Amino acid sequence: MTTKQIFTGLLLMGWMVIAQASIYAFDFDDPQKEARFKRLSEELRCLVCQNQTLADSNAGLAMDLRKELYKQIQSNASDEEIKNFMVSRYGDFVLYNPPVKTSTYLLWFGPFILVVIGLIILLRMVRNIGKQTTQTLSAEDHQRVQQLLAEKKED
Amino acid sequence: MTSSKLRPFIPLIIFVVMAIFLGIGLTLDPREVPSPLINKPSPAFSLPQLHTPDKTLSRADFNGKVVLFNVWASWCAACRQEHGFLLELSRQNIVPIYGLNYKDQREDAKQWLIQYGGNPYVASAHDLDGRVGIDWGVYGVPETFVIDKKGTIRYKQIGPVNYQNWTQTILPLIKQLQAEAS
Numbered sequence A: 001m002t003t004k005q006i007f008t009g010l011l012l013m014g015w016m017v018i019a020q021a022s023i024y025a026f027d028f029d030d031p032q033k034e035a036r037f038k039r040l041s042e043e044l045r046c047l048v049c050q051n052q053t054l055a056d057s058n059a060g061l062a063m064d065l066r067k068e069l070y071k072q073i074q075s076n077a078s079d080e081e082i083k084n085f086m087v088s089r090y091g092d093f094v095l096y097n098p099p100v101k102t103s104t105y106l107l108w109f110g111p112f113i114l115v116v117i118g119l120i121i122l123l124r125m126v127r128n129i130g131k132q133t134t135q136t137l138s139a140e141d142h143q144r145v146q147q148l149l150a151e152k153k154e155d
Numbered sequence B: 001m002t003s004s005k006l007r008p009f010i011p012l013i014i015f016v017v018m019a020i021f022l023g024i025g026l027t028l029d030p031r032e033v034p035s036p037l038i039n040k041p042s043p044a045f046s047l048p049q050l051h052t053p054d055k056t057l058s059r060a061d062f063n064g065k066v067v068l069f070n071v072w073a074s075w076c077a078a079c080r081q082e083h084g085f086l087l088e089l090s091r092q093n094i095v096p097i098y099g100l101n102y103k104d105q106r107e108d109a110k111q112w113l114i115q116y117g118g119n120p121y122v123a124s125a126h127d128l129d130g131r132v133g134i135d136w137g138v139y140g141v142p143e144t145f146v147i148d149k150k151g152t153i154r155y156k157q158i159g160p161v162n163y164q165n166w167t168q169t170i171l172p173l174i175k176q177l178q179a180e181a182s
Helices: A003-021 A031-043 A060-074 A079-090 A102-133 A139-154 B002-027 B077-092 B106-115 B131-135 B163-179
Strands: B046-048 B056-058 B067-072 B097-102 B124-127 B143-147 B153-158
Touching: A031 A060, A031 A079, A060 A079, A060 B131, B056 B124, B067 B077, B077 B097, B077 B163, B097 B131, B106 B124, B124 B131, B143 B163, B153 B163
Parallel strands: B046 B124, B067 B097, B097 B124
Antiparallel strands: B046 B056, B067 B143, B143 B153
C-alpha cells in the first residue's frame, strides 16, 4: 500500500466516525442553546446504564431523554424547569449533583466528618509520640549508653 | 487506663462497623431507583390501544378501580419471564391488568402475545415513541404500577412480577386498596 492509499483510508475512517455521530446530533440555531444542551446532558444521569451521563449513553432511553432535552431547550425552558421535569419523573438520582437536603446530609458532609475524625486521631497519635520520647532512661541503661559512646570514641 | 485496654480492639471495632455498612450495601439493588411518583396522582396520558388503534386508552379508564399498570415490550427478555404469571393473575380476576406497550412495533407486540400464551391485559396502550413512558418515569422494562381507586400511584414494582413479590407485597397492598373507599 502506498502512503497515499493509507492516507485516504484514514480520511475515510474519520469521515465514517463523523457520519455516525451526526445521526444522533441535534441542530441548534443558537450556539448558546447548544452549549446548554451539552452542559445539561452531562449533568443528567442515564438510568439504564447508571454510571453514564445522558451525553455518554447510547441506551434507547438516553436518546429519548436527549430528544426531550433538545425540545425543551428549543422552547426556552430554564435549567430549573428542565431539572424539575427530570427529577419529578426519575427522582434526585438523575442529577449528578444531588441537592443538599436532609436525606443527603451524610453524602455532602460525611467526608468532612471523616477528615475531622482523622485529624483528631492524628493529633492524639502525634502527642503520644511526644510523650514516649521524653521517657527517662533507667540509671543502668544510662550507664550503658555512656559506656557504648565511650567505646565508639576510642575507635 | 481504659483507653489502653480498648486499644487492641480498635481494628476489630473498625472492621465490624465497616462489615455492617458493606453488608447493608450488598442487600441494596442499585438498579432499583425509588420512584418519586409514589403517592402522586398518575400522569395523564391518552394513547391508541394496541389491538384497536381507533380506540384510546387513557387515565380515565382506571377511574374508581384498583388497577395494575404493567409496562412491557416484545423486545424485553424479562417480560417473557413475567408473562406466564400475569396470565395466571388475569385468570384469577383479582385485579384488572392494563398494559403500556413501550417502544414497540404494533405487529411485533401482538405477535409476541400470541407466541407467549395469550393476552393478560384488559387493554394495552401503544406508546410507540416512549413519550408516555418518560412521564411515568419508566427506565427499565418490565415495570408495574399499582394504582388506587383515586388514580394515585401507590407502588411500583421494578422488574418482573413473580410469586414472591406478588404474595409478599403486591397482593396485600391490592387487598388493602380495594377495601378503601373510592
